[in-house]
Amino acid sequence: MTEDSQRPVALTVAGSDSGGGAGIQADLKTMAACGAFGTSAVTSVTAQNTTGVHGVHDLPRESVRSQVEAVVSDFDVRAAKTGMLSSAAIIEAVADALSDAEFPLVVDPVMVAESGDRLLDEVAERVLRETLLPEATLVTPNINEAEALTGERIENEDGLREAAAALAAKGPAALVTGGHLDGDPVDVLHDGERSQAFRKRRFDTDATHGGGCTLSAAIAASLARGADVPDAVADGETLIARAVRYGLDVGEGPGPVHHLVGIRNEASERETVEAVRAAVREFESGGVEALVPEVGMNVAVATPYATDTEEVAAVDGRIHSVTDGVRAAGPAAMGASSHVARLLLAAREYDSTVRAAANVRLNDAIAAAVEESLDAAEVDRTEERDADPTEERAGGTMAWTVERAMADRETLPDAIYDRGAVGKEAMCRLFARQPTELRERVRSLAERV
Numbered sequence: 001m002t003e004d005s006q007r008p009v010a011l012t013v014a015g016s017d018s019g020g021g022a023g024i025q026a027d028l029k030t031m032a033a034c035g036a037f038g039t040s041a042v043t044s045v046t047a048q049n050t051t052g053v054h055g056v057h058d059l060p061r062e063s064v065r066s067q068v069e070a071v072v073s074d075f076d077v078r079a080a081k082t083g084m085l086s087s088a089a090i091i092e093a094v095a096d097a098l099s100d101a102e103f104p105l106v107v108d109p110v111m112v113a114e115s116g117d118r119l120l121d122e123v124a125e126r127v128l129r130e131t132l133l134p135e136a137t138l139v140t141p142n143i144n145e146a147e148a149l150t151g152e153r154i155e156n157e158d159g160l161r162e163a164a165a166a167l168a169a170k171g172p173a174a175l176v177t178g179g180h181l182d183g184d185p186v187d188v189l190h191d192g193e194r195s196q197a198f199r200k201r202r203f204d205t206d207a208t209h210g211g212g213c214t215l216s217a218a219i220a221a222s223l224a225r226g227a228d229v230p231d232a233v234a235d236g237e238t239l240i241a242r243a244v245r246y247g248l249d250v251g252e253g254p255g256p257v258h259h260l261v262g263i264r265n266e267a268s269e270r271e272t273v274e275a276v277r278a279a280v281r282e283f284e285s286g287g288v289e290a291l292v293p294e295v296g297m298n299v300a301v302a303t304p305y306a307t308d309t310e311e312v313a314a315v316d317g318r319i320h321s322v323t324d325g326v327r328a329a330g331p332a333a334m335g336a337s338s339h340v341a342r343l344l345l346a347a348r349e350y351d352s353t354v355r356a357a358a359n360v361r362l363n364d365a366i367a368a369a370v371e372e373s374l375d376a377a378e379v380d381r382t383e384e385r386d387a388d389p390t391e392e393r394a395g396g397t398m399a400w401t402v403e404r405a406m407a408d409r410e411t412l413p414d415a416i417y418d419r420g421a422v423g424k425e426a427m428c429r430l431f432a433r434q435p436t437e438l439r440e441r442v443r444s445l446a447e448r449v
Contacts, residue, residue, distance in 0.1 A: 358442055381421040416431065
C-alpha cells in the first residue's frame with residue numbers, strides 16, 4: 001500500500017449544503033485537500049444556493065446517531081468536527097455518540113446567522129453548552145456565537161481575547177474568529193494557557209460562504225494528521241486566508257471560499273518552474289543583451305494562488321551579460337528570488353491575475369520605448385525612505401514601488417520604471433498575466449532599442 005492510501009480519517013457531523021459551499025460538502029473537500037480521508041454524518045438537509053437557504057429538513061436523531069456510530073465502529077477516526085446541529089435532540093444524539101471517543105473534537109457552534117438571528121432556541125443552546133462543549137477539544141465561534149456563549153459584548157481585539165480565555169476556562173481551547181470586526185481580520189486562540197492572534201488581510205470579496213466550515217474542517221484534518229491544537233489552528237488559518245483571497249465566482253449570489261486552493265497551488269509548481277526555464281532558454285538564444293541591468297535580470301512567475309516568495313519561481317543567481325550574450329547563473333527554482341518575487345507579489349495585491357514579472361535595464365532609449373509601447377508608470381526613488389527590516393519582509397522597497405505607481409491609477413501598469421537614486425540603479429519592471437506574454441514584452445522591447 002502507498003502512503004497516500006493510508007490517510008488519517010476525519011469525521012464531520014454537520015448539515016448538507018446543496019450549493020456545495022458550506023456544510024458537509026465544504027468539510028469533505030477541505031479534509032481531502034488537507035491530507036485526511038473525510039467521513040460524514042448528515043444532521044440536516046438544506047435546499048440552498050448562493051442566494052440563500054430555501055428549505056431545511058432535520059434528520060431524526062436516531063439516524064444521526066447511527067451514522068456516527070457506523071463510522072467510528074469501522075474507521076480509525078483520528079479527529080472529528082461538528083457543524084450545523086439544529087435542535088436539542090440532534091445535539092444530544094451527537095454528544096452521546098461521541099462521549100466515549102478518544103480522538104480530538106472540533107465544535108463549530110453554528111448558533112447565530114450572519115444577520116444576527118439566533119439559529120438555536122434556548123433549550124438547544126443550553127444542551128450545546130452542557131453536553132457537547134465538554135466533549136470538545138476546540139470550539140471555533142465567530143463573534144456573534146462567542147457573545148452568545150459568554151454573554152459578553154465583543155467590540156475589539158481585547159474582547160476577542162477575553163472571550164477566548166473565558167471559553168477556554170470552561171474546558172476546550174477556543175478560537176474566536178473576528179471577521180465581523182472592522183479593519184483587517186484577527187482571530188484569537190486561547191489553548192488554556194496562553195492566547196495567540198492570527199492576523200490576515202481583508203480582501204474586497206463577497207466570496208466568503210463556508211469560511212467557518214472550511215476553517216474548522218482544516219483544523220480537524222490537521223489534528224487527524226497528529227498536530228497539536230496551536231499548530232492545527234495555524235494550518236487552518238493559513239488555508240482559510242488563501243481560500244478567502246481566491247474565492248470562487250459561482251452562482252448568482254456571493255460565492256464560496258476556494259476549498260481546494262492549497263492543493264491546486266501546489267500542483268501548479270512544476271509548470272511554474274518550467275515557465276521560467278522557457279524564458280531563460282529564449283533569452284539565452286540572443287537578442288536581449290541590451291536589457292540586462294548591471295545587477296542582473298530575473299524572471300519571476302507566481303503560482304496561480306501565490307501568497308509568499310516560496311511560491312514564486314525565478315532564476316537562482318539571476319541572468320547576467322557574458323562575452324557571447326546572456327547566461328543564467330543558476331537553475332530555475334521555487335523561492336529563488338527575493339526582489340523580483342516580492343515585486344510580483346506586491347503587484348498581485350492590486351491584480352491577482354498577474355503572474356509574471358521581470359526587471360530590465362533603464363536608460364533614455366528604453367524609457368522612451370516603454371512609454372511608447374506599454375501602459376507605463378514612472379516613480380521617483382529619491383522620495384523613498386529607508387525601509388526597516390520588518391517592512392522589508394513584508395515587501396519593503398518592492399511594495400513601495402508598486403504602491404507609489406498605483407497612487408493615481410485604478411489598474412496595474414504593464415511597466416513601472418524609475419531613474420534610480422543614490423546607490424540605486426535605474427530600473428524598469430515589466431508585468432504580464434502569463435509568462436508567454438512577459439517573454440513577448442521583453443523581446444519586443446529589446447527589438448525597439
